[in-house]
Amino acid sequence: QVQLKESGPGLVQPSETLSLTCTVSGFSLTSYGVNWVRQPPGKGLEWMGTIWNDGSTDYNSALKSRLSISRDTSKSQVFLKMNSLQTEDTAIYLCARGGGYNSGYAFDYWGQGVMVTVSS
């Protein structure tokens, strides 16, 4: 079955770089895209960026200067790197599969998320 699982450090120092991994199973990264979404505590969802099945990327314009998404198809892993972290980047970070055209480009499967706290 389709599964996604995020991993990474729970605590990051201000001004440092966040590195997260989304490990997927049950589908191929060359067939589906993967998105990163974050949710600050008690707040709403924010789309961060996507890596399409062809390896191209799109980013939220508000985060574009700080964000990079890449992948290793042989390991079924998608990576997020975001630099210059501030306390307002404290959030649950989730990866989600892009369902493609037949699913209206909605995100059809989600990981459980990983909590990242930015604090010294």
Place this chain on the structure above:
Amino acid sequence: DIQMTQSPASLSASLEEIVTITCQASQDIGNWLAWYQQKPGKSPQLLIYGATSLADGVPSRFSGSRSGTQYSLKISRLQVEDIGIYYCLQAYSAWTFGGGTKLELK
């Protein structure tokens, strides 16, 4: 960037009641609109895609509709398990979530 204005921000309803949540897009997004339910401590679950198509395994009491740039999610007979926060998501140009609607039992 496309903005999605979701209303109401919170809603209190009784069991078996009809509930409607709306999202207003800042421009034409066609049918590229999805709805999600999120329960506390859980990831969002896809309910509706393509504005009106029911996702696999979602009860038929959920339905989506569109009128121009306004999109609605309707729960025909509210059940206890429907309590949570609902979000819309536009997928026409990049992706943008609505602000969310917190649905509680009256």
